Amino acid sequence: GHRHAVGRQGQVILDLKSSAFDPKEKVWTKFPPEGSKYTPPHNSSDFKWKDYCPKVFRTLRKLFKVDPADYMLSLCGDDALRELSSPGKSGSFFYLTNDDRYMIKTMKKSEVKMLLKMLHAYYNHVRAFENTLVAKFFGLHCVKLAGANQKKVRFVIMGNLFCSDHTIHRRFDLKGSSLGRTTDKPQAEIDEYTTLKDLDLNFIFRLQKQWFEEFRRQVDKDCEFLEQEKIMDYSLLVGVHFRGAIDIDGDKPATPRVSRWDRNHFLSDPNRWCKIKLGANMLSRAELTVRKNDSDVIGEPTGEYCDVILYFGIIDILQDYDIGKKIEHAYKSFQYDSTSISAVDPRQYSRRFKDFIYKAFQEDRVDS
Template sequence: RVVVGTKVDQNHVNWVTAYNMLTGIRFTVSRTNAKIARAELTDADFEAKHKFSFDITGNELTPSAKYDFKFKDYAPGVFRDLRQKFRLDPADYLMSLTSKYILSELGSPGKSGSFFYFSRDYKYIIKTIHHAEHKFLRRILKDYWLHVQDNPNTLLSQFYGLHRVKIPYGRKIHFVVMNNLFPPHRDIHQTFDLKGSTIGRDFKEEDLEKNPRATLKDLNWLRREKHLEFGPEKKNLFFEQMERDVSLLQKLKIMDYSMLVGVHDLQKGNQENLRDKTLQVFQPGGDSPSDEAPDGRGMLIRTPSKLESARKARELRQIIKQEKPIPMGQSSSRMPDTMEENTAKRELVFYSDDGGFRATHEDNSPGDEIFFLSIIDCLTHYGTVKKLEHFWKGLSNDKKQISPISPEPYGERFINFIEGITKSPEEAARDAQNAARS
């Protein structure tokens, strides 16, 4: 599970970087929140960048900080608007990212060398990104924003901020703030990162023993014969949104993204309580209520009746057609959880079942798993890096199977794969039977 990380404290090598990131975010986000938003964003908002110098003494603009550093804030008005579109509470966002300078670092899980940090409450992720990705995000920001405007239920990564830090004589570090797809209050029993390719898409099963919560890949998924178990209603919602999202990615010539899938098994529930153990590391002083390690035990999701589920599915469908978020209060029919979570996010379709999207049967009645789904790592532009890689890899491998294919076929392959593994349990059983017969 991704939440297992290393606590970033004063002794951690990246303590200064983490401290500076959070100090900069706190300052710039408060500054932006304090301003009155204009009715409409202008082109200038998308291009905006503001630079601040922090030092030990402080100055008329910035408060004093522990270290000397420079901080750059990009398109703050746009990101404020995005946070609002994604239903974040401004105060909550600030609290999570800055109430104490404690993060956990996931190190660098991918090959890219990016670092991941979780906010202390695990709601948000800071990902350091390459300069090329940074430039690219700025270039596509308007398209992304327009897409979110038209598709509030987008499956694409939710970006909440884009910033840069630099210490004297140090290098520039660009980073984004994103949502942690996996909610802090639920155990995620399995995680998959799916691209729709088979080459190199296998996590060594032997290594699972060492790291039972590792992120698995396409071949591991197929080997397990898993499915995204959605009946017709939810399947349609999911496909419709994914197709829209992927068509944006194709248009912007993006590739190398994946569908991140977290699976919460309702039968297993939260018994394993891995998080409790992890969070104990995060109890520095305990002077605020959220410092209490949440207790994962004894939480229930009330199983909605068939009628309720049908009504809800209908609501969801109407909402996605009108591209309107679900009105508060109507989208949920479950017991309140004791644990803190981003409840406002539940207004969004794919976050509406306890932060995720619950499995359904062929008759659209609820199933046994909650899926947490998002298209992640979508800042790789084909033109910049991948053409070279394509050339080199193309020499040795089957052209169709290598992952750096151009954005159009990449998107097609991605959609085909994800749609191919989306089946209600009944459908999956039927297909397995047919396959056995023939």
């Protein structure tokens, strides 16, 4: 299906007509096992393949500087996709391409509708802001199997934030809420594959001045976009690579081993510099924090630092504040502080999200 869809490349025009964004703009293709005039033979059962808004996603791939041949090779190569883990709360399954560049997520019908509804605004946003941190979508598809059950599988293809030569030692999913925002794993079982949450965060990430200013500008713009689209419940997914030894059995990294010269050399290396961008391959300092009270959103800084490389982006941007979320908010507000729960209206969510993120990420004012 991918080979057929990507191989059917037409001219890419950035100024797309409104009709290209119409949710009804989709292409069904039949793939019989014996092949057809337009499709190759295959060893699977009979299926139909649907491309949603193909012109839009083709242009998005162009904006995101994705080479069609490389994209096809990543998704359609001989190596099988890797399933990441069991379904989360959403019930979605996640798969990684063998080269780690792309992630495939199965979607509910409501999520597909949400993405199509916001697609025009999303397109305009990512076109206007090259360094946007919102999730990058490369394709939206559906496979319908032939036979009695006629099962449909809808899925989106996204960029993998953690595609890197560096090992991601810790990953955090940060929302700015506190209710239920801790991992359910005991300390001894936490590893590099554990997704930690807001109340597990024990660092303040200190960015160099120009990067911090760019970071704030972009988070402000991205949150403004999500608020306008009435989106809430999104997260900043953060991957941390520690540049130095790590005390895996303890709760903090070992003493940093990177000198000021090493850090400056890292930044002056042209081969390394060309790979650095907002949200990817960013050299930073992480200051260890300690929570003295359970009510503390961010712990107290300790003055202990280590050098890290950060990867981050805004994910889960397809949940709108619908009637279900409004009922969830009303119900939980009777039991808990309404500011601590995840399901709040988009304006409040955006404000709380930024308040938290700007405590977790701060300007590095010490040149040491």
